[in-house]
Amino acid sequence: MPPWIIRLESPDDWGGFRLAARHLLAHRVPAHAVRWITDQGTATADGNNDLFTAAAGDDAAIAPHEVELRLLEAGSCRATDTPPIALSRLAMQTCAQASLHADPDRFELLYRWLTRVSAGTVDAGDPLDGDWIRIARAARAVQREIHKMRAFVRFKPLTRAQLLPPLYIAWFEPAHHVVRANADFFVRRFTGMHWAILTPQLGLRWNGETLEEVSDCRPDQLPAADAGEALWLTYYQSTFNPARLKPQAMLREMPRRYWKNLPEARLIPQLEASARQTTDEMLRVKPGLGARADQS
Structure with missing residues (x-):
């Protein structure tokens, strides 16, 4: 088992991955020495759980904000002769989108590519690099799924008592972890509605003022056709x-x-x-x- 097990908060925790990767790269921790898992089990459209879900026996896992301290406690020293990686905005956006892919190896792939860029064995702008081709392909698939979610969400109204406005509910089954990535779009698009989008991953609920996440979503929670x-x-x-x-x-x-x-x-x-x-x-x-x- 790799000596470093990093526990991300969710399958789309790009921020946590960036924080942990920054510290690991600064200490030159190789890709084969790191394993990435998530706290939140997330079902994809086929009903299977994400393979990054934390399993029993992963008690040694550490959160991204603990990585730097644990590395220092283990006697690791920061490399002072290697400058931090400077990625272009496009490369950073591509990596962020690829991190939302359902591929269970996505974080391993991203960190391996970053270690190679940091070591100077591959240029960050090389479009023919095998790892980068996989990352770019994953990002394109996520982009398509973001668009499909926006196009194929269908709301059904649920009439409520006590003079409350109708709650419009939709069920969607994304192939990748794009629910949170689409939250701002739906808030802007349907600001004046009260709505909820339920998925096997998680749910979003908007009351006209605040957005909240809901769990334990099921398709039988949808209202009947009207x-x-x-x-x-x-x-x-x-x-x-x-x-x-x-x-x-x-x-x-x-x-x-x-x-x-x-x-x-x-x-x-x-x-x-x-x-x-x-x-x-x-x-x-x-x-x-x-x-x-x-x-x-």
């Missing part, structure tokens, strides 16, 4: 254009794993079938229409 949802489905169906149906492009923008939590998704098979039927009827009336459309 007239507003029926109206949305009617609108979605009425604006569906069969002439622009492109199933593969639609799946790229709206992967099937999101469908179960999208009310409009249950209309898609019916609308696809109707679109094909409409197209076939048009081609029977004007046989050359399909060829001209392909050429345009």
